[in-house]
Amino acid sequence: MKTSQAYKKAGRSAHVLAVLLVGVGGWTGQARGAPITFNTALPVAKGEFFFREQLVVNQSGDDPSGLDRDRRAEAAVSVLGYGVDSKLALFGVLPYERNELKLTSSGQRVTRRASGFGDLTVFGRYTLVQRDEPGSNFRVAPFAGIKSPTGEDKENDTLGRLPPSVQLGSGSWDPLAGVVMTYQTLDYQVDGQFSYQANNEANGFEAGDVARLDGSLQYRLWPRTLSGGVPAFLYGVIEANLIHQGKDRVDGTTDPNSGGTRLFLTPGIQYVTKRWIAEAAMQAPVSQNLNGTALENDYIARVSVRFNF
Amino acid sequence: MKTIRQLMMALALLLPLVAANAASMTYTLQVDGLACPFCAYGIEKKLSSIKGVAKVDVDIKHGLVVVTMTEGAELSEQLARDKVKDAGFTLRSFSRIP
Numbered sequence: 001m002k003t004s005q006a007y008k009k010a011g012r013s014a015h016v017l018a019v020l021l022v023g024v025g026g027w028t029g030q031a032r033g034a035p036i037t038f039n040t041a042l043p044v045a046k047g048e049f050f051f052r053e054q055l056v057v058n059q060s061g062d063d064p065s066g067l068d069r070d071r072r073a074e075a076a077v078s079v080l081g082y083g084v085d086s087k088l089a090l091f092g093v094l095p096y097e098r099n100e101l102k103l104t105s106s107g108q109r110v111t112r113r114a115s116g117f118g119d120l121t122v123f124g125r126y127t128l129v130q131r132d133e134p135g136s137n138f139r140v141a142p143f144a145g146i147k148s149p150t151g152e153d154k155e156n157d158t159l160g161r162l163p164p165s166v167q168l169g170s171g172s173w174d175p176l177a178g179v180v181m182t183y184q185t186l187d188y189q190v191d192g193q194f195s196y197q198a199n200n201e202a203n204g205f206e207a208g209d210v211a212r213l214d215g216s217l218q219y220r221l222w223p224r225t226l227s228g229g230v231p232a233f234l235y236g237v238i239e240a241n242l243i244h245q246g247k248d249r250v251d252g253t254t255d256p257n258s259g260g261t262r263l264f265l266t267p268g269i270q271y272v273t274k275r276w277i278a279e280a281a282m283q284a285p286v287s288q289n290l291n292g293t294a295l296e297n298d299y300i301a302r303v304s305v306r307f308n309f
Numbered sequence: 310m311k312t313i314r315q316l317m318m319a320l321a322l323l324l325p326l327v328a329a330n331a332a333s334m335t336y337t338l339q340v341d342g343l344a345c346p347f348c349a350y351g352i353e354k355k356l357s358s359i360k361g362v363a364k365v366d367v368d369i370k371h372g373l374v375v376v377t378m379t380e381g382a383e384l385s386e387q388l389a390r391d392k393v394k395d396a397g398f399t400l401r402s403f404s405r406i407p
Contacts, residue, residue, distance in 0.1 A: 043397025045351035086397045132342030132399035134372050184344045186370065226370040230349045274350045308350045 034182075035191045035216035036268045036281040036302055037239050041127065041139035041182035044083035052079040054304035058297070063103075065257070065293035070102040071165065075118070087127040094120050097151070099166045110159065112166045118151035119169045123176065136185040143195075144177040153203060164205050164248075171202030186226060189235075191216040201249070208246030208259040215240045218270060230274050237268035237281060247291060260290030262297060277306040333363060336384050338374040339402040340393055345369075351396040359388060372401075 034040035044050065054077045063069040075095040082090050095118040102111045123145020131138040151169020155162045164170070178195030193214040199207040222234040241264040248258040268281030283300035290296065340352060349367045352374060356365045361382025366375040374393075376384055386403040393400040 042345075042348070043351070045355055045397055046395035048351060048354065083397075086394050127397075130342075130399075134339070134341055134401070135370075136344055137342035137398075186344050189345070228368045228370060230346050230367050230369050233346055272346050274346045274353075277347060306347075308347065308354075 034189075034277075035193075035214065035218070035239055036237060036270065036279050036304070037241055037264075037266055037283065038191070038193050038195075038214040038216070039125070039143070039180050040191050041125075041141040041180045042137075042184065043086060043127065043139075044081050044089040046083045046085045048083050049309040050081045050306060051309070052081075052304060052306040053077070054079070054302055057299075057301045059299055059301075060295045060297050062296040062298070063293070064296075067103045067105060069295055071295060072100045074098045087130075089125050090122070091125065091145070092120065092122050094118070094150075097168050099168070101163065101166050112157060112159065112162050114152070114155045114157075114162055114166050114168055116152055116168050119147050120150040121145060121147045121176070125180070136183070138181075138183045140179065140181045142177070142179045144175070147172075147174040147176065147197070149173060149202065164207070170199065170205075170207060172200040172206070174199045187220050189216075189218040191218075204251045206249040208248050210243065210245045212241060212243040214242070232271060232273040235270040235272060237266075237270050237279070239266040239268065239281065239283075240264065241266065241283065257292030258294050260288065260294050262290075263287040264297075264300070268302075275308050277304075279304055279306075332380045334378045334383055335406045336376045336378075336389065337402075337404050337406060338376065338389055338393065338400060340372050340374055340398050341401045342398040343367075343369060343372045348396075348398070352393065352398065355392040355396040356389070359384065359392060 034042060056075045056077060058073040060071040061069070075097045077093060077095045080092045084090060096116070097118045098113070098115040100111060100113040102109065123143050125141045125143035127139055127141045129138070129140035147170070149169050149171045151167070153167050153169040153171030155167055174197055176195060176197040178193060180191065180193040183190045195212050197210045199209055216237065216239040218235040218237045220233050221236045223231055242261070243264070244261045245259045248255040263286050264283040265286045266281050266283045268279060270277060270279040280303045283302070285297045288296050343349065343352065346369065349369055353365045353367060356362060356374065356376055361378050362376055362384070363379045364377040376389070378384055389403055390400040
């Protein structure tokens with residue numbers, strides 16, 4: 001019984017990390033010179049598609065609970081975007097996940113894991129403000145969508161039902177909304193985003209809602225001086241992600257060892273050509289004010305490519 | 310002064326094209342909002358989809374797009390404006406190179 005409770009506790013307090021992985025990695029859908037950890041307001045041309053594949057490794061440890069928990073979530077996040085017209089774009093985001101949680105309970109080291117497709121997120125983004133000038137533009141675009149329960153949420157192993165943090169899906173329909181702004185020049189680009197995801201109950205578990213504020217600066221490092229034509233750009237990228245998650249609820253009761261606020265600082269590099277983009281970034285937690293024994297992030301690493309069709 | 314520089318730039322881009330095919334019409338589009346390489350692809354693709362377009366050349370630094378037509382084909386300003394808008398940007402000016 002004690003062991004079972006330990007598993008549940010570990011799963012609940014680590015669940016915030018699963019939400020972070022999907023929340024941070026799942027909305028990164030845009031195909032322009034753009035932020036690496038979140039979206040942008042830049043347009044998707046009417047009738048055109050783009051595709052993005054991002055590999056994400058989310059490592060957590062420093063367990064204050066004494067269970068010596070270690071969680072590693074790896075995901076290949078596929079994003080397809082489509083321009084309905086010059087202002088409305090639709091996005092679909094589907095992660096393939098491999099989640100693993102190790103912990104020590106009653107003197108035994110156990111590993112819980114699951115792999116497969118996770119929850120599909122679909123959302124639409126509409127450009128509300130568009131100011132185009134020679135060599136620069138400014139846009140503001142609200143967006144809204146929903147995370148659907150396509151991932152398996154009742155996976156078992158020899159120890160029984162996997163905790164929520166290891167499950168591939170949440171089992172719930174979770175609406176999300178936000179607004180993103182972009183100011184882009186030939187030399188640099190600034191993006192900012194606020195978003196909110198309301199998580200709902202499934203299987204007796206309800207993850208805390210997630211509110212986040214993101215910022216990104218991309219600065220052209222090369223070529224130092226622009227010539228004619230369409231040269232490739234090398235951007236240096238620095239991003240910040242402030243993420244707050246409310247406490248989870250288990251069978252209607254609030255879990256005091258879940259949720260909290262995290263601030264990530266994210267240096268990165270981005271190579272942008274006319275047809276494709278390659279990029280990498282490392283999210284380092286600079287502040288983690290978490291509730292109870294919620295598990296801390298060590299880092300989140302990202303590598304991705306984007307293609308214009 | 311800036312306009313003169315842009316005109317000179319357009320002429321420099323156009324010269325070899327005009328020399329290569331004197332019977333083809335060529336147009337210069339000044340596009341606002343164009344500020345990164347990836348964005349240029351959308352403009353190229355949209356303008357290339359127009360019937361009669363032989364070649365599209367983008368100069369991102371000056372926001373210039375030069376459209377070369379096949380022999381006998383013409384490009385209307387409204388169609389060019391619509392295609393630039395479809396790509397998500399704004400057509401500032403449109404001119405035909407004589």
